[in-house]
Amino acid sequence: MSQQSERDGMLEKALNLVGLNRSFSRRDFIKLSGVTVIGISALGALGAKSGKKMPLIIMDKAEGVVIADFTKCVGCRRCELACTEFNDGKASPTMARIKVNRNLNFGPKGVYAGQHGQGNWGNGLITPDFCKQCPHPVPCANACPNDAIVVQPPANARVVDPKKCTGCKMCQKACPWEMMSFDSDTNKATKCFLCNGKPKCVEACPAEALNYLAWRDLTEKVPPRVVPTALVSPEKAAACKQCHKK
């Protein structure tokens, strides 16, 4: 049993666990075979001795973050529209990097909260979801098998480099707040890049519900929407170990 096939078996198990393998074609599967799952990886620092270029691990903090005041949000979704119209030339709330619509009717708990939840059908509270511009370790960036999520000055936002992105959607599985977006026209991931320090969403809000503020760590303060099911490449896992030795 080679190391490769052992790794494949492990990956298959992991994909089964997170329910991912069903939607993956065989080709995708092969493409993914070079990665392993954080937490169940027992393979050691595979890439460390290969002499290859070190994988990208983001250490820099972002300079700013968009913050929403839920009580002021009036649910008009002009932020979602400004995000994609002014940046991408199309109105596309599904790929907006600020997300209001999914919480608009029934709140973050969804339709099963009925009239006792939040949103327009509940107590009226609207929750615009925004990217936390996570500090190290940046889940979406770490999950990217192509190092396509990079730090971009001046705001040091974590942004998707479309040239490197292959559209594998692994980053979507990494974000606990489900803030990764996908552009179905270009077949690439996209995320909040803080409009290079002048966020369109903040500018577009007609109720002063959004603010662009100096970065602060909200990762511990805002409850996650989902349990991330991230896959991290062995190279990256190895790189992590460089610093995080027992």
Place this chain on the structure above:
Amino acid sequence: MTKIGGWTGKVLRIDLSTGRISTEDTIEKYKDYLGGTGIGYKVIWDEVPTGTMPFDPTNKIIFGVGPLAGTGAPCNGRTAVTTLWPTCWPKPLVASGHMGGQFAAELKYAGYDATIIEGKADHPVWLSIEDGQVGIRDARHLWGQGIRRTTVEISQEIGAEAAVAAIGQAGENLIPMSVVMNSFSHSAGGVGAVLGSKNLKAIGVRGTGSVRISGNKEEWEKLVKFHLSLLGANNQHVVPNTPQPWAEYYNTSSRWIASRGRRWEASSPAIETGTCEPHRLNRISYRTNNAAFYLGDGAWKYTVRGNGCTGCPIRCHTMIKVPQTAAKYGIPEVGQNTCGGLNFGRAFFKTFPDGPRGETAIEACMVGMHLADDLGIWCNYGQLQRDFIKLYYGGMIKKKLDEKEFKSYSWDKYEKGDPSFLFQLLPRIAFKEGELGTALGLGTGYMLEQWGIPEQEWTKDYNLLYWKMGHPKHHSNEDAGQCGVIINTQYNRDAQCHSHSNFTRNGLPIGVQKRLAAEIWGSPDAIDAVSAYSLMNIHKAKMAKWSLLRKELHDSLSLCNWMGPWVASPLKERGYRGDDSIESLLYSLATGDKKNHQELDQVAERIFLLHRALTIRDMGTKEMRTQHDTIPEWVFKDVSGKTPFTKGTIHMDKEDIEMAMDIYYEVMGWDKKTGAPSAATYHNFGLGKAAEELSKRGLLP
């Protein structure tokens, strides 16, 4: 031409009789009619034969949106629902209802510019539209449920983000006075029973796609921001209603009611609306609070926030939270709506123990919204309630009901202004119960006919505000003199046109308004100060024409005619000018089909003419002036005896109005004697085939 934007390019067609689902090319088939009511009229003209009745399977109902729906153009949230109108009396004719909410945008994101519903399902169904996946689904479990329950269950199936347009029990029971409603509080009146007659309970839409902007994105951003800078408050009122530090003018009837000290107090913690200086585009949403506008300062303490349509910063549907009312009547704490919907319950009562703007009035609003927006009852722009008051206090209800039914209502409660009376009345309308419930659900024209009351009793009564064909006035001489009267003669339901009243009621002093009017309609004499009217002139007719065309344009592009047009603005540095070409600028950049405002108005005129042609065809007469474009007696009478054209009266002079109609028909290129468009006029607007068809039927002047 550059790649088309705005439109998705596909129209969905659902035949409920056969279950066939198909799509058509929007650009190929409907581009000359833009969308919205344009597509609606076109389909009815081409496909619904004369003599069809509203509840016949051969009637069609079209949910049409336009190229701007779902974009970031401000105020684009409206869906036009066009069909043969069940409350149009004495003979149903074409008309449209308009709903805001999230439906229009969601339909676009799902990939469709319109949905044409035809035929009749053999059992209750709902239509599921999830992007490219469209299905006719069993709705037997939803039949009998209210709009709220229906929406929640459909959302559970296709996702919390879905926009669900549903009918309540009123629509199921084929009550002509019924609505279809989406996004909690956004309804299109009058069409619920047409869906009911097709066994269609709801349309649930979930779209994950996008609407492409054809033009340069930086230019689009600039244009959208420019448009935003021209916005006022609701109804495009451009001055505040109290003195503000930034404001040169104020007007107490303005809907721009934000001010220091006025707070959304039911938000936790409270939010100050503040001074809302017009250049602060990040505060547009605080300008309007329609609960406080209608219910007075007492409503601020219940205000949670503003709500409204996709992409609209105005938020005219105010959300109020009234826990004590909820506890007292066993209804939800939060209610939201605007105008007729907000006032639905309150408007039934002549008096309340604590006055028209007291706590009981607010209770009546809450109870009314809770019942009507779930049962799906339509108010016909308040005519239902005005009829009810007239029928009760005129003794007609007592006369018409047998003793048992009469006694089954707590009339003492009603007279005292007890909102619990609504629990007796509204369900009986929705379920067609008893003589009274049944009659009220018919709509005014058919109700009068059933009860043997001559229509004249209604047309002469100023308090009823009844206009014709079963429907009331909608911004008539009380807002724009002759221009308002002309507009109110043109439709087969209440006119629903705000182009004129949004200007005359914008709050600017008459001197400023006249200066702007001269630029837009060629003369300061196009407008008068309200209730200080002068004789008719051609500029007033031009304003009427412009108003009507812009209404159809908005209803076809998916811009809100409750907000537009935007020819005045709150900007002092612009001399309070707005921009007459904002619609064409948005249209051109979004779609890539470049048209200036005259060219786009021509498309609007085609759409409006098609409505006229349809009305003539289905009425079977060209005598529009005498048989369709009629004016109720109350317009010509002043109860205080003031003569027309004196200050303080809104009443009109008969001869002057005759002249007004003459000039209007001339400006439209229609025959003065009959009020029917000439063959040449149809030809000029690309409706040659319609002219031929009308000619064959002897319906050209």
